[in-house]
Amino acid sequence: xxxxxxxxxxxxxxxxxxxxxxxxxxxxxxxxxxxxxxxxxxxxxxxxxxxxxxxxxxxxxxxxxxxxxxxxxxxxxxxxxxxxxxxxxxxxxxxxxxxxxxxxxxxxxxxxxxxxxxxxxxxxxxxxxxxxxxxxxxxxxxxxxxxxxxxxxxxxxxxxxxxxxxxxxxxxxxxxxxxxxxxxxxxxxxxxxxxxxxxxxxxxxxxxxxxxxxxxxxxxxxxxxxxxxxxxxxxxxxxxxxxxxxxxxxxxxxxxxxxxxxxxxxxxxxxxxxxxxxxxxxxxxxxxxxxxxxxxxxxxxxxxxxxxxxxxxxxxxxxxxxxxxxxxxxxxxxxxxxxxxxxxxxxxxxxxxxxxxxxxxxxxxxxxxxxxxxxxxxxxxxxxxxxxxxxxxxxx
Amino acid sequence: xxxxxxxxxxxxxxxxxxxxxxxxxxxxxxxxxxxxxxxxxxxxxxxxxxxxxxxxxxxxxxxxxxxxxxxxxxxxxxxxxxxxxxxxxxxxxxxxxxxxxxxxxxxxxxxxxxxxxxxxxxxxxxxxxxxxxxxxxxxxxxxxxxxxxxxxxxxxxxxxxxxxxxxxxxxxxxxxxxxxxxxxxxxxxxxxxxxxxxxxxxxxxxxxxxxxxxxxxxxxxxxxxxxxxxxxxxxxxxxxxxxxxxxxxxxxxxxxxxxxxxxxxxxxxxxxxxxxxxxxxxxxxxxxxxxxxxxxxxxxxxxxxxxxxxxxxxxxxxxxxxxxxxxxxxxxxxxxxxxxxxxxxxxxxxxxxxxxxxxxxxxxxxxxxxxxxxxxxxxxxxxxxxxxxxxxxxxx
Numbered sequence: 001x002x003x004x005x006x007x008x009x010x011x012x013x014x015x016x017x018x019x020x021x022x023x024x025x026x027x028x029x030x031x032x033x034x035x036x037x038x039x040x041x042x043x044x045x046x047x048x049x050x051x052x053x054x055x056x057x058x059x060x061x062x063x064x065x066x067x068x069x070x071x072x073x074x075x076x077x078x079x080x081x082x083x084x085x086x087x088x089x090x091x092x093x094x095x096x097x098x099x100x101x102x103x104x105x106x107x108x109x110x111x112x113x114x115x116x117x118x119x120x121x122x123x124x125x126x127x128x129x130x131x132x133x134x135x136x137x138x139x140x141x142x143x144x145x146x147x148x149x150x151x152x153x154x155x156x157x158x159x160x161x162x163x164x165x166x167x168x169x170x171x172x173x174x175x176x177x178x179x180x181x182x183x184x185x186x187x188x189x190x191x192x193x194x195x196x197x198x199x200x201x202x203x204x205x206x207x208x209x210x211x212x213x214x215x216x217x218x219x220x221x222x223x224x225x226x227x228x229x230x231x232x233x234x235x236x237x238x239x240x241x242x243x244x245x246x247x248x249x250x251x252x253x254x255x256x257x258x259x260x261x262x263x264x265x266x267x268x269x270x271x272x273x274x275x276x277x278x279x280x281x282x283x284x285x286x287x288x289x290x291x292x293x294x295x296x297x298x299x300x301x302x303x304x305x306x307x308x309x310x311x312x313x314x315x316x317x318x319x320x321x322x323x324x325x326x327x328x329x330x331x332x333x334x335x336x337x338x339x340x341x342x343x344x345x346x347x348x349x350x351x352x353x354x355x356x357x358x359x360x361x362x363x364x365x366x367x368x369x370x371x372x373x374x375x376x377x378x379x380x381x382x383x384x385x386x387x388x389x390x391x392x393x394x395x396x
Numbered sequence: 397x398x399x400x401x402x403x404x405x406x407x408x409x410x411x412x413x414x415x416x417x418x419x420x421x422x423x424x425x426x427x428x429x430x431x432x433x434x435x436x437x438x439x440x441x442x443x444x445x446x447x448x449x450x451x452x453x454x455x456x457x458x459x460x461x462x463x464x465x466x467x468x469x470x471x472x473x474x475x476x477x478x479x480x481x482x483x484x485x486x487x488x489x490x491x492x493x494x495x496x497x498x499x500x501x502x503x504x505x506x507x508x509x510x511x512x513x514x515x516x517x518x519x520x521x522x523x524x525x526x527x528x529x530x531x532x533x534x535x536x537x538x539x540x541x542x543x544x545x546x547x548x549x550x551x552x553x554x555x556x557x558x559x560x561x562x563x564x565x566x567x568x569x570x571x572x573x574x575x576x577x578x579x580x581x582x583x584x585x586x587x588x589x590x591x592x593x594x595x596x597x598x599x600x601x602x603x604x605x606x607x608x609x610x611x612x613x614x615x616x617x618x619x620x621x622x623x624x625x626x627x628x629x630x631x632x633x634x635x636x637x638x639x640x641x642x643x644x645x646x647x648x649x650x651x652x653x654x655x656x657x658x659x660x661x662x663x664x665x666x667x668x669x670x671x672x673x674x675x676x677x678x679x680x681x682x683x684x685x686x687x688x689x690x691x692x693x694x695x696x697x698x699x700x701x702x703x704x705x706x707x708x709x710x711x712x713x714x715x716x717x718x719x720x721x722x723x724x725x726x727x728x729x730x731x732x733x734x735x736x737x738x739x740x741x742x743x744x745x746x747x748x749x750x751x752x753x754x755x756x757x758x759x760x761x762x763x764x765x766x767x768x769x770x771x772x773x774x775x776x777x778x779x780x781x782x783x784x785x786x787x788x789x790x791x792x
Contacts, residue, residue: 162757216637217636233641234632236629239630239725242761244758253651255650262755264752326646327642328634329635330637357660361559
């Protein structure tokens with residue numbers, strides 16, 4: 001319970017609000033900012049001038065104007081001059097990007113991650129990627145920080161990866177390991193990395209600028225071997241006390257079902273994850289994203305076993321999504337990771353089961369969606385972790 | 397995305413913050429308010445003077461003071477002068493109270509609700525209760541509004557009860573029906589009632605001043621025939637797009653289980669609600685809260701059938717709570733309604749199953765609790781619905 005802010009706090013809040021607006025929405029005229037932020041023209045002018053002086057935005061006349069009179073200046077984020085590094089550790093690959101203010105991916109690298117790869121071996125190529133990307137950074141550009149998205153449970157306070165069963169890591173200080181690896185490259189120190197869960201950061205980005213923009217209650221599902229969830233309720237991320245919330249893949253939905261990597265039995269991901277789909281399709285000897293896409297493609301081509309597998313998995317997806325709809329009464333459910341592809345071929349089955357499970361009032365305004373930003377959401381979201389401090393107080 | 401507030405908005409915000417503080421915490425010295433709200437002494441003095449002039453608080457010297465010097469005035473909410481009506485429609489009873497600012501129950505009435513009772517018959521005794529309680533309202537006291545808590549799904553915008561399967565109501569404008577009934581009593585019009593879900597409002601009260609005070613991530617479970625949930629995530633209620641969130645009783649946890657009143661199968665409440673417990677205990681011919689307490693008492697006395705029933709229900713409670721812990725990573729789970737009594741006798745079973753299902757990181761800081769405010773939480777919470785407007789802007 002906090003009392004109201006001082007004049008200086010209001011000013012800093014307004015600077016952050018304006019910068020965040022153009023960061024999320026891109027080029028915006030002063031006139032539109034005046035309307036959207038509910039501030040008067042002269043205040044907007046003062047704020048944009050300050051942000052421009054700090055090198056965070058540029059102001060230019062619009063390319064063309066159809067109205068008579070003095071055109072409203074257009075405010076743009078300095079995407080090429082202000083940047084963050086974004087890293088993602090996924091079950092099957094390691095990715096790195098340089099992301100400019102405004103969420104623009106300026107450069108990127110990617111490599112496979114063999115299953116079973118340990119932390120030390122995973123951070124080495126990521127550090128190498130950053131070292132490479134540094135060479136193309138324009139002179140005078142401002143580095144704001146680094147963010148790392150991991151397919152695992154991350155402690156909010158210090159970024160410790162507590163448990164990443166699908167990657168096989170337990171209690172690993174991955175962010176520190178990566179920072180330490182980077183110090184091996186001359187001048188490549190990226191400072192402390194902010195670490196987050198991949199489904200959480202993807203949800204954040206799909207919510208701010210993707211498939212769920214404008215919605216306050218959103219469930220983002222991220223599928224690979226397991227199933228992660230990023231949840232927005234009332235416009236805010238649901239991350240729980242320590243940052244571990246959203247572990248929807250470990251919601252038990254079939255108590256007499258299969259053992260799960262977490263030690264429990266019948267978790268949602270044992271019925272809808274990669275292993276379940278491949279086994280049902282008679283392809284238990286395969287693995288990975290391509291194998292999942294193989295089943296989806298086969299189902300679309302009419303392969304009976306693949307169709308049967310996709311239908312059964314779709315049925316369990318619908319059941320679990322129905323549960324989450326009853327709990328969150330959301331406007332959008334987004335299927336990310338490999339669930340995107342399964343959703344595309346099993347949508348009818350998913351909807352049918354979901355309609356049985358979800359209460360009519362809870363589901364009446366819900367839309368099922370695929371991500372707009374695809375797999376880039378994880379990278380843009382990782383960068384958001386780094387941009388957050390700048391957006392909270394741009395002149396700090 | 398809103399820009400910062402004006403000076404006048406800050407002042408009103410501060411008035412509301414101060415009033416809300418004493419409303420929740422009771423008598424508080426100016427010195428403590430200065431610390432807790434982060435405002436200077438003169439601002440606190442101005443604000444309390446304004447609120448006292450509006451008749452919302454009183455200021456008096458402390459009863460006794462141990463320190464030398466001028467003692468800090470103590471600010472108290474005007475509980476006897478500022479009040480709301482609170483109403484609750486539950487499966488087995490109808491309750492009404494007059495609640496003073498500060499959450500003080502000043503007067504109360506209660507009657508049984510036979511199962512199957514329709515809206516028209518339920519609002520009649522509630523209106524009568526208010527009519528009766530009006531007689532004892534002190535002259536000059538200020539009425540701020542009425543709130544109604546219902547064991548059903550309530551549309552946030554207009555208070556329509558969309559579905560209350562355990563009460564047997566569908567699409568009933570209960571608030572309007574009650575207001576209309578009240579207009580039949582001369583001078584007893586209570587104005588528009590704010591309607592909410594009983595688990596939601598109980599959670600709000602246990603969070604602000606009860607068993608979960610100081611915790612930002614809380615799951616409140618309310619059991620009767622069904623199971624409702626009130627959820628606090630990151631300090632805010634999770635109510636979803638239309639207000640229907642928290643329907644944890646309709647999370648399917650046993651797909652091959654029993655049909656549910658909602659039309660689905662294997663919902664959590666089919667395994668842990670009143671009917672399940674009574675049937676397992678061989679008492680399917682009984683019903684109601686007393687019957688549930690009868691099983692709990694029998695289990696405590698060593699009755700084998702009752703113990704067996706409680707153990708099995710406890711196992712399913714643990715499974716569902718484990719699911720919710722994985723989703724919300726909460727600090728507290730509160731067992732309300734009849735689940736309080738079942739929890740007291742089945743705690744070991746619940747913990748054991750919960751520990752299998754919930755991931756260690758998600759459950760490491762969670763505490764299982766019974767409500768501190770008992771069944772009063774529903775009444776105090778219903779009154780909160782009415783106080784909310786006053787607290788948001790005390791001088792309106």
